[in-house]
Amino acid sequence: xxxxxxxxxxxxxxxxxxxxxxxxxxxxxxxxxxxxxxxxxxxxxxxxxxxxxxxxxxxxxxxxxxxxxxxxxxxxxxxxxxxxxxxxxxxxxxxxxxxxxxxxxxxxxxxxxxxxxxxxxxxxxxxxxxxxxxxxxxxxxxxxxxxxxxxxxxxxxxxxxxxxxxxxxxxxxxxxxxxxxxxxxxxxxxxxxxxxxxxxxxxxxxxxxxxxxxxxxxxxxxxxxxxxxxxxxxxxxxxxxxxxxxxxxxxxxxxxxxxxxxxxxxxxxxxxxxxxxxxxxxxxxxxxxxxxxxxxxxxxxxxxxxxxxxxxxxxxxxxxxxxxxxxxxxxxxxxxxxxxxxxxxxxxxxxxxxxxxxxxxxxxxxxxxxxxxxxxxxxxxxxxxxxxxxxxxxxxxxxxxxxxxxxxxxxxxxxxxxxxxxxxxxxxxxxxxxxxxxxxxxxxxxxxxxxxxxxxxxxxxxxxxxxx
Numbered sequence: 001x002x003x004x005x006x007x008x009x010x011x012x013x014x015x016x017x018x019x020x021x022x023x024x025x026x027x028x029x030x031x032x033x034x035x036x037x038x039x040x041x042x043x044x045x046x047x048x049x050x051x052x053x054x055x056x057x058x059x060x061x062x063x064x065x066x067x068x069x070x071x072x073x074x075x076x077x078x079x080x081x082x083x084x085x086x087x088x089x090x091x092x093x094x095x096x097x098x099x100x101x102x103x104x105x106x107x108x109x110x111x112x113x114x115x116x117x118x119x120x121x122x123x124x125x126x127x128x129x130x131x132x133x134x135x136x137x138x139x140x141x142x143x144x145x146x147x148x149x150x151x152x153x154x155x156x157x158x159x160x161x162x163x164x165x166x167x168x169x170x171x172x173x174x175x176x177x178x179x180x181x182x183x184x185x186x187x188x189x190x191x192x193x194x195x196x197x198x199x200x201x202x203x204x205x206x207x208x209x210x211x212x213x214x215x216x217x218x219x220x221x222x223x224x225x226x227x228x229x230x231x232x233x234x235x236x237x238x239x240x241x242x243x244x245x246x247x248x249x250x251x252x253x254x255x256x257x258x259x260x261x262x263x264x265x266x267x268x269x270x271x272x273x274x275x276x277x278x279x280x281x282x283x284x285x286x287x288x289x290x291x292x293x294x295x296x297x298x299x300x301x302x303x304x305x306x307x308x309x310x311x312x313x314x315x316x317x318x319x320x321x322x323x324x325x326x327x328x329x330x331x332x333x334x335x336x337x338x339x340x341x342x343x344x345x346x347x348x349x350x351x352x353x354x355x356x357x358x359x360x361x362x363x364x365x366x367x368x369x370x371x372x373x374x375x376x377x378x379x380x381x382x383x384x385x386x387x388x389x390x391x392x393x394x395x396x397x398x399x400x401x402x403x404x405x406x407x408x409x410x411x412x413x414x415x416x417x418x419x420x421x422x423x424x425x426x427x428x429x430x431x432x433x434x435x436x437x438x439x440x441x442x443x444x445x446x447x448x449x450x451x452x453x454x455x456x457x458x459x460x461x462x463x464x465x466x467x468x
Contacts, residue, residue: 300418
C-alpha cells in the first residue's frame, strides 16, 4: 500500500532541508573560492579570469542597486502611512538619530586614539612633494550639500549623467560617443517616501487603493530581492576575487601603518564597541554578528552601503527581530547617514596622517573639531561619494592640505572594504538597540536559529504593523 502523497512530500522536504547548506556557509564558500581564483589570476597574470570576475561581480552589484530604489520608496510609503498606528513613532525617530550620534562619537574617539598611538604619517618615507604630486580633482564636501541633497529634482530623485568618449587616431577621423545614465539619490528617495507616506496618512480612506497597490508592489519587490540575495555567494566571490587579482597587497606597502590602523579601528568598533552596546542592552553579541553576517560580508566585497541596503534590511527584520515598519524607515536612513567606518574612523585617522606628513601640529581644539565633523558631517555628505567627500570635508574644515586625498585614493579600494563592512554593521545595530529599548524587538526571533544566517527559500511575508 502506497503512502499518501502529502506524507512523501513532507519527508522529501525534510530531507532537502537536512542536505541544504546554510546561506552563511554558502557565502563563506563563495568568498573562499573567489580568493583562490583571484590569487590564480594575480600570480598567473590571467587577464581574462580577472575580467570575468569583474564582470560577474559588477552584474551582481548592478542587480542589487536596481532593486534599491523601489524597495526604499515603497517600504517608506507603506511604513510611514501606518505610523499613525504607532504611538511612539516620533520617539523612535529621535532615539534612532541619538544612537547614530552616540556610536559615531565613540567610533571617532577610537580612530583618534589609534592615530595618536601609532603616528601613521611618520616614517612613511613620503616627501611633501610626493604627496603634492598626487593631485585630487574630485568633488569636495560642503555643508550645503546636505540641504541640496534633500530637495528632489523629480518624483523619483533621478539624476542623469552624460559621459563623452572620443575614439580614433586623429580628431578628423575620430568618432564621438555619448553615454547617458540615470542614477538615483538615496537621500532624496527617503524624503520622497516620507512625504508621500505622510500624505497618504493624511488623506485617509481615499488613499486606501493607493496603499493597497503599494503593499502589493512591495511584496513583489521583496520576492525579486530574495532571488538576487540568493546569488550573493557567487557575486561576493567574484567581487573579492577581482579585488585580489586587480589590486594585490603590494599596493598598501608604503602606507602599511595607516592601512592597519583603519582595519584595527574598524575591527574594534565591530567586535568591541558594538558587542559592549549589545551587552548593556541584554542582547547576545554572537547572535547579532551571526544574524547580520550576510549583510556585513556583502558590504565587505561590494564596498557599497547603498547596494547592500536591501540585504541589511532583510537581515535586520528576518534575523534580528526588528519590526518591519520601523526597519523600513531606520535602515534606509542609516544607509545614507550612519557611517562609522567612512565618516568616523577613517577621516579621524586620515586627518592625523595628513597633518603628520606635512608637519602640522594638531591641537586639542582640532581633535574636538574632527569629532564634531565626524558626528554631524555624515549627514552633509549623504547621497554623495561617502569616504572621499567626508575626508575632504574634514581636511578643509581643519585647514589641512587636500593633496593628501590624492595619495590616499591609491589604497582606497583596500580600505573601503573594511570601512563599508563597519558601516553596514552599525546600520543594523542601531535599529536593534532602539527596538530593544522601546520594547518592540522580537527577542525570540533574535535569539532563535534564524539568527545564524539567511537560509530560506523565499522571503517572509510580514504584514505592515506586525513584528518581523
